[in-house]
Amino acid sequence: MTKPTLADLTAFSAVAAHRSFRRAADSLGVSRSSLSHAMLALERDLGVRLLNRTTRSVAPTEAGEALLTRLAPVLRDLDEALDAVADARGNPSGTLRINANESAARLLLRAAVPRFLTRFPGMALDLVSEGRLVDIVEQGFDAGVRLGESIPRDMIAVRISDDLRFVVVAAPSYLAGRTPPVAPDDLRDHICIRQRLPSGKRYRWEFSKHGQEVTIDVPGALTLDHNGLMAEAAADGLGLAYVPESTARDRLDDGRLVTVLDDWCPFIPGLYLYYPGHRHVPAGLRAFIDVLKEIGREL
The missing domain is CATH 1.10.10.10 (Winged helix-like DNA-binding domain superfamily/Winged helix DNA-binding domain)
Structure with a gap:
């Protein structure tokens, strides 16, 4: 043999x-x-x-x-x-594979990735951005980045962003002559821009207020699969959209969009990097986590 x-x-x-x-x-x-x-x-x-x-x-x-x-x-x-x-050399090497959604990938690229690659020249980073939530172990990733509420319970999670919230936005031109919604059920009388999830299902808008949770399958003729496009369509007056506040921030600041149902849109846990707790944590991942924590302390 x-x-x-x-x-x-x-x-x-x-x-x-x-x-x-x-x-x-x-x-x-x-x-x-x-x-x-x-x-x-x-x-x-x-x-x-x-x-x-x-x-x-x-x-x-x-x-x-x-x-x-x-x-x-x-x-x-x-x-x-x-x-x-x-670790003894202080210079990990190899490839670190991270799965993230688009907004998380953009967040990492702004600060963590440049600092990590500069500090550890022996490391390569394979950052895969996709909307669907995958099994990072089965797919061969060292770590993933998702909203805190989406992370499997058997994972170790490291916070990398503040809490965030989704908001309902509309163009002033759309609201002109219409009664703005004051409760989620009022959305049934409005034109909404619906969202297609990566799984293929249509997203049902979720709201919460004083412990009361409401889920609405909103009406609308237009369905999109990208938060940025949804905010843009709302700014063009095509209807109400439900997007991360950060996605709509520029248009909110310049008045092209306004929010409604604010009291039904609470903050939720932000983005976390997560990895399996039952496996050995490679030196490259530990180094990347150290960079994330360092950046967090500077903010």
Whole structure:
């Protein structure tokens, strides 16, 4: 039996964790075909089938699960040992993968990313911005950034922004001659700009006041999937929009938009960077968190 290399075992662990050759290849920075060939070679060298493959998925066999159980702590210990060396040098290296929505990515790019990459030249940052909430472990990310209320409970979270709120906005020209809504139910008599979520579902506007929560499936002929476009459409007089206050701030300041239902739009937990609490935290992620905390103390 040919003894497998560390690279082969690491690749097998990634495929088993992701249950996908494509996602594992992305996390390792290799092509899907080369990863598939490497796994076939590993199985041939060991003389046992490690992975069950179908056209849609891949999963460890019983032998693969047994190997993974013994392999996981070994790879974790190795990662910790290498990180200890990086810490001693004060210079972590490698690639840090972070998943965030667009607004969170913009926030990171303004301050944290430039400082992090300047301070740690051995690090590369792969920042993926997408609207849908993903399983960061399954998708091979080191961390994610989302609103506090969206973070899974088994994650460790680090605050990176103040609390925020969503507001209902409209152009003065739209409200001219109309009775402004004073309660969420009044929205049923207005033209609203609806929102399509990344999941494909339409967002139902959510409000809260003195412990009372109300959800409204607002009427409207126009549906958009981007907060910036919704604020722009509202400023053009196309109807009421429900967007983050920060998205509408410039138009609110210059009078192109005004808010309604303010007392039904409370603040909610802001943005947090989060990561799995049950896994070893790589040196690069710890360094990025330190940068975030440093910036937070300066504000």
